[in-house]
Amino acid sequence: MTGKISEKSATDNFQINSLELDQEDLNVVMDSEFYCDAYRELADLIGANNTKKIWEHYHGLTIQFPQRLYSRTYSKEFIRQNMEEMTIKQMATQLSLTDRRVRQIIKELRRDEQ
Numbered sequence: 001m002t003g004k005i006s007e008k009s010a011t012d013n014f015q016i017n018s019l020e021l022d023q024e025d026l027n028v029v030m031d032s033e034f035y036c037d038a039y040r041e042l043a044d045l046i047g048a049n050n051t052k053k054i055w056e057h058y059h060g061l062t063i064q065f066p067q068r069l070y071s072r073t074y075s076k077e078f079i080r081q082n083m084e085e086m087t088i089k090q091m092a093t094q095l096s097l098t099d100r101r102v103r104q105i106i107k108e109l110r111r112d113e114q
Contacts, residue, residue, distance in 0.1 A: 031048065032044065032048045032051065035051070039051055039055060042054065067096070068096070069096060070095055070096075075095050075097065076105055076108075076109070078091070078094070078095060079091055079095075079102060079105050079106060079109065080109055083106055083109070088102045088103060088106075
């Protein structure tokens with residue numbers, strides 16, 4: 001395999017060297033059938049190219065994804081804009097929140113309006 005070694009700073013996730021493959025080599029490496037289980041699952045979900053990009057940026061790190069996708073600010077604004085048109089259940093589903101949490105936010109919004 002031909003490649004080019006490039007130096008990175010210590011702030012680049014503590015990596016000293018990085019191997020940059022030419023396009024021909026990427027075609028072999030990009031086949032997700034050769035990935036370990038976790039990366040194979042990710043490749044099935046988002047594609048081999050995107051999996052490779054994630055690996056290049058984050059390999060060696062432990063990443064934990066929060067259950068909440070949307071920020072609290074966005075969720076509150078979404079509820080403010082849609083509380084008259086959508087049901088609590090619809091908003092909760094859209095934002096991946098519980099019905100109870102949507103009701104709490106609506107109560108806060110109404111209290112803030114007074």
